[in-house]
Amino acid sequence: MSQRRKFIKQSLMGTALFIPGLESTVRPFSRKEINSKPLILSTWNHGLPANDAAIQRLKSGGSIIDAVEAGVKDTELDMDNLSVGLQGLPDREGITTLDASIMTGDGSCGSVAFVRQIKHPISLARAVMEKTPHVMLAGEGARQFAISEGFPLEKEELSPKAAEAYQEWKKTSQYKPIINIENHDTIGMIGMDANGNLAGSCTTSGLAYKMHGRVGDSPIIGAGLFVDNEVGAATATGLGESIIRICGAFLIVELMRQGRSPREACEEAVRRLISKNKNIKDIQAGFLAMNKDGEVGAFAVHPGFNYAQATLQENVLIDSKSHF
Template sequence: MSSRRLFLKKSLLSAPLILPGVLGSACAKTEEKEKGEHYKPLILATWEHGMAANDKAWEVLTTTGDIVDAVEQGVMVTELDLQNLSVGLQGLPDREGIATLDASIMIGDGSCGSVGFVRQVKHPISLARKVMEETPHVMLVGEGARQFAVAQGFPMEEEVLSPKSEELFQEWKKTSQYKPIINIENHDTIGMIGLGADGKMAGSCTTSGLAYKMHGRVGDSPIIGAGLFVDDEVGAATATGLGESIIRICGSFLIVELMRQGRTPQEACEEAVRRLIAKNKNIDDIQAGFLALNKEGEYGAYSVRQGFNYARHQNGGRDLIDSKFKL
C-alpha cells in the first residue's frame, strides 16, 4: 500500500500542472488565432455594387498581396459603372446639373488622401491616392483638385451628364425639390475595407454624392474619420448613406475607437447607429449604414433601416449579406 501511494505521489509531482482556467485560456487563444488566420485575407464593400468591386479587389490582392492597390482598383470598377447613379461621373448631378465627386483612401499606418467637389476626373479614388503619395496634404478640393489632376496627367473628361442622369435631372427640374429617398441611389456611396494576409489594412471610399445637392456640397466620403478610417493596430470602418448624419458623429473613427476599447465590429457599428439616431433630426428621412473589420478578421455591419447590404470576399467564397438594422 505504501509503495502504491509513493508511485501516485511521484506521478503527480512529475506531471505538468494544468489548471482549468489556464487550459481554457490556452484553448481560447488557439481558437482566436485560428479564426483570425481563417479570415485573412478579407475584402468587404458596401451595397450590391460592391460585389463587382470586390471581384477586382480580390483578384489584385491574391495576385500581388498589395491591399492598397486592391482597395483602389476595386472601387475603380464602380466609378466606371454606367448603371450606377451614385458613384462616378455618370452619377446624378447637383442642382446646377454638374457631376461633382468625392473620394478618400487610407492605409493602416495613418497615411491618407482625399479629394472633394472635384469635376471632370473619371477616377477620383486614384486622384485621392496621388494626394496621399505626392503631396504634403490630406485633402484637395474643387478647382485646386482639378488643377492637381491635370498636373498629375489625369485626362479631363468632357463635362456632360450620362444619358440616364440627364433624363432624371430634367425630370427633377420640374419641381426642383430635394428630399432624400431611403435606399435609393442618391446617396449610395461605395466604401471598401480590406485585410491582407500580412495583416496590413486599407480602405477606400468614392461617391458622386447626394443627387441635386447644393453646388459645392461635400459629404462624408472624403472626410477621414467620417466616411472612412483605418488603423492597423485596431481595424477599419467605412460608412454609406446621408453624409451629413455620418459627419455629425465622426462615424468611422468612432467605430474604430470603440473597437480599440474592446467592442466587436458588430457592437461598434450598432453603437454608431444609436448615436447617429440620437444626434440627427428628421430621422425618418435618413438611411445610413456602417461596415467594420478588426485586425483579427472579425467584421460587422449595421444600418439605421432595413435595406443596407454588403459584399464579402474571402478564401472559400464570395457573398452578399443583408445587414442588421435598428428601425
C-alpha cells in the same frame, strides 16, 4: 425613376449571383466571421464586382492599398451605377461632382472633394496621399493637381441615364432629399491582406441634386472612412451629413479599440447617429467594419443595407441588421 432613388433595396435572399473567378452566393447576416485572410468588404450589391476586382489585384501581386483602389475603380466605371463616378446623378445645377478618400493602416491618407471631370477620383485621392504633404484637395485646386499628374480631363456632360433623371427631377425641383427615395449609394471598401495589413477606400458622386459645392462624408477621414492597423477599419454609407456629425468611421474604430466587436461598434454608431439627427425616418445610414482579427460587423438605421464580403474562396452578399 432611377433605381438609385430607391434606398430600400429589394431583398436578394435566395438569389444566386456569379462573379467570374469567384463563387458568389447570398446568405443571411452572421455575426461570426470566418476569420480568413485576405479579406475584402464593401458596401451594397455593387460591392460584389468591386470585391472581385480587389481580390484579383491581390492575386496578381498587388498590395492591399492597390486592391482597395482597384476595387472601387471598377464601380467608378459602372455606367449603371448613378451614385459613383462621372455617370452619377448631378447637383441642382446639373453638374456632377465627385468625392473620394483612401487610407492605409499606418495613418497615411488622402482625399479629394468637389472634383469635376476626373474619371477616377480614388486614384487622385491616392496621388494626394503619396505625392503631396496634404490630406485633402478640393475643387479647382484638386483638378489642377490632377492635370499636373497627367490625369485626363473628361468631357463634362451627363450620362444618358443621369440626364434623363435630372430632367425628371427638374419638374418639381424638390430641394430636400428624402433618403429612402433619393438614394446615394457610396461604395466604401475596407480590406486586410494575408499579413494583416489594412487599407480602405471610399468614392461617390454624392447626394443627388445637392446644392452646388456640397461635400458629404466620403472624402472626410474619420467620417466616411478610417483605418488603423492596431485596431481595424470602418466605412460608412448613407446621408453624409448625419455621418459627419458623429465622425462615424473614427467612432467605430475607437469603440473597437476599447473592446467592442465590429458589430457592437456599428450598433453604437447607429444609436449615436439617431440621437444627433432629427427626422430620422427620412435618414438612412449604414456602417461596415472589421477588426484586426478578421471579425466583421455591420449595422444600419433602416432595413435595406447590405454588403459584400470576399476571400480567396468566395464572394458573398450579406443583409445587415438595422435599428428599426
